[in-house]
Amino acid sequence: ELKVExxxxxxxxxEGKNYTIYCNYSTTSDRLYWYRQDPGKSLESLFVxxxxxxxxxxxxxxxxLDTKARLSTLHITAAVHDLSATYFCAVMYRGGxxxxxxxxxxxxxxxx
Amino acid sequence: DTEVTQTPKHLVMGMTNKKSLKCxxxxxxxAMYWYKQKAKKPPELMxxxxxxxxxxxxxxxxxxxxxxPNSSLLNLHLHALxxxxxxxxxxxxxxxxTTDTQYFGPGTRLTVL
Numbered sequence: 183e184l185k186v187e188x189x190x191x192x193x194x195x196x197e198g199k200n201y202t203i204y205c206n207y208s209t210t211s212d213r214l215y216w217y218r219q220d221p222g223k224s225l226e227s228l229f230v231x232x233x234x235x236x237x238x239x240x241x242x243x244x245x246x247l248d249t250k251a252r253l254s255t256l257h258i259t260a261a262v263h264d265l266s267a268t269y270f271c272a273v274m275y276r277g278g279x280x281x282x283x284x285x286x287x288x289x290x291x292x293x294x
Numbered sequence: 295d296t297e298v299t300q301t302p303k304h305l306v307m308g309m310t311n312k313k314s315l316k317c318x319x320x321x322x323x324x325a326m327y328w329y330k331q332k333a334k335k336p337p338e339l340m341x342x343x344x345x346x347x348x349x350x351x352x353x354x355x356x357x358x359x360x361x362x363p364n365s366s367l368l369n370l371h372l373h374a375l376x377x378x379x380x381x382x383x384x385x386x387x388x389x390x391x392t393t394d395t396q397y398f399g400p401g402t403r404l405t406v407l
Contacts, residue, residue: 215395224384225337225398270336281327281339281350282396 184209186273188285196293198260203288205254205271213274214254215282216245218267225270229256261292297321298399300385306405309375315402317368317385325391326368328360329384331401337384343368344391375406 185208195201205214213232217225229238231247231254238245242265244257254271268289272282298319307313317326325344329337342350343362351360357379359371368385382403386396 217398224400225386227395227397230395281329281342281352282337283339284336287336 184211184273184283186271186283186285188271188288190288191286192289194291194293195258195261197262200260201258203256203258203269203271203290205256205285207252207254207271207273207283210252211249211273214247215272215274216254216256217270217272217284219270219287220267228269258290263292263294266290266292298385298387298397300383300399300402302402303400304403304405306407307372307375308407309377311375312371312373314372315370315383315385315404317370317387317399318366319387319397319399320366321387321389321397322365323387323389323397324365325388325394326362327386327388327396328368328370329386329398331382331384333381341370342391349391372404375404377406380404380406 187206189204215230216228218228219225229245231245234249236247242259247254268287270284270287272284301316327342328340330340331337339352340354341360346362346365357374361369382401384401385399388394388396
């Protein structure tokens with residue numbers, strides 16, 4: 183059974199600070215996804231990481247993937263209030279036409 | 295255009311009702327998915343359709359019945375639901391069934407009385 187663990191589950195930080203969210207998964211997979219969800223809203227795709235060593239950046243967010251360690255990180259640089267949301271990592275469940283297994287999510291609050 | 299639409303946005307139903315949720319995409323995607331999300335929890339996979347055929351059913355109770363009439367449409371038929379089925383139901387689609395990004399619709403917030 184595939185397990186996806188995120189930490190921390192809750193993070194309160196000040197604007198301007200840097201922080202990292204971690205995502206560990208239990209079985210071999212070279213496909214990892216990061217999504218953002220605002221309260222009461224749907225999921226917005228942030229990054230798709232498809233190979234070992236992949237690094238992607240968009241604005242103040244940067245995601246990386248280490249398939250050997252089964253670890254992905256989402257790094258936030260100089261946080262701003264607009265980044266407050268819940269962030270989920272997700273891993274493809276199996277090969278073939280499969281859905282995603284999500285981590286529990288990191289509820290991020292960025293205070294002025 | 296990466297839009298997945300879902301109707302209705304909100305649905306309130308009694309335990310004896312029959313209702314349907316609808317999902318539509320016009321991106322030419324060949325895989326479509328239903329997820330269920332309870333409050334403050336991650337989405338949980340319910341069903342996967344690949345090329346209009348049901349490929350995964352994650353042990354979902356039979357009171358939920360999916361249907362994929364064509365490559366653009368996905369329905370979820372609901373019957374004799376329980377109050378614990380109240381949740382946000384999310385539809386997603388992807389270009390192919392493997393590595394591609396899944397794009398999520400806005401969801402249907404279901405309340406079962």
